[in-house]
Amino acid sequence: MLYDVTLPGNGVDLHQCPSCVRPFRGHYTRDQVDDWERALEQGESLARAHLEQSGAFEVLHTATCPLRCLPPAVLALCPESELRAQYHKGRAVLGDC
Amino acid sequence: MEQSKEPYIGPRAPHFLGYPEASATAQTVAAPLLAGASLSLIGVIIVDGGDFRWPGVTLLLVVTSAIALIATMQIGADARKYLYNRQTVEAWYAPEDLERNSELLERRSAHFIQWQVRNRRAVITFNTGTMLLIFSVATALVPPHDEQAAWRWAAAGLALAGALVEAWWIHHLFHEDPGGPPQKPKSLNGGDG
Ligand SMILES: [Zn+2]
Numbered sequence A: 001m002l003y004d005v006t007l008p009g010n011g012v013d014l015h016q017c018p019s020c021v022r023p024f025r026g027h028y029t030r031d032q033v034d035d036w037e038r039a040l041e042q043g044e045s046l047a048r049a050h051l052e053q054s055g056a057f058e059v060l061h062t063a064t065c066p067l068r069c070l071p072p073a074v075l076a077l078c079p080e081s082e083l084r085a086q087y088h089k090g091r092a093v094l095g096d097c
Numbered sequence B: 001m002e003q004s005k006e007p008y009i010g011p012r013a014p015h016f017l018g019y020p021e022a023s024a025t026a027q028t029v030a031a032p033l034l035a036g037a038s039l040s041l042i043g044v045i046i047v048d049g050g051d052f053r054w055p056g057v058t059l060l061l062v063v064t065s066a067i068a069l070i071a072t073m074q075i076g077a078d079a080r081k082y083l084y085n086r087q088t089v090e091a092w093y094a095p096e097d098l099e100r101n102s103e104l105l106e107r108r109s110a111h112f113i114q115w116q117v118r119n120r121r122a123v124i125t126f127n128t129g130t131m132l133l134i135f136s137v138a139t140a141l142v143p144p145h146d147e148q149a150a151w152r153w154a155a156a157g158l159a160l161a162g163a164l165v166e167a168w169w170i171h172h173l174f175h176e177d178p179g180g181p182p183q184k185p186k187s188l189n190g191g192d193g
């Protein structure tokens, strides 16, 4: 597909975890952040399922990274204060993950 | 509400710290040169269409390429305004101002994300523009008649091969492994010391 081939020269779509600075790849949209919030509202098991399929566990965070239980879309697209809020919301549902 | 300690969240930065400069060079040096080349090719084909096998196809490709490259410059310049580091913030605001307005630093992280989103579009138009330019050159080289035909076919083939290499390169950059967990740096001989 032309779109896939011409996507990003030069390392576009390369992000890093704002806490542990480990890199991860992918193109993310705000819709994915909204999906995550909806999953969180529906309780722990759905939130865990969403985490799994969002690729959160493929990001190579450090073992103690506080943001390791957030989907990559959240890490890539939420500015600092929103990220903090996301961290607390996630903790409230998933505990220490 | 459950009490949890505040997570450490560092400043937003590109993974490859040289990337903003590299991508700005592509958008402000390479894109204008290539757009200029596209526009001159358009001029040649309009004047001497008979010397090309498929002047219509070549024109269509080259016009699309010029549009994509010009879009790159504009989208890239618009994206660039969202990218600045802490030094820039500190040049405009004294420490007291930053202390009073924590929003200024918070805004920087939101702006960095905006830069990533917008710069990505400029990268896509740049890659599209360069690919189309190579394809238009390849079609322009296809010989219109028998004179020197073998040589022109060879040149056209070479341009097509160039297009394939370019496509592979773009694809490779997209899937490039940023490197996993940090490894111990190897000491290079003659390293600084
Ligand atoms: Zn992390």
Ligand SMILES: [Zn+2]
Residues within 6 Å of the ligand: A084, A085, A088, B006
């Ligand atoms: Zn907090």
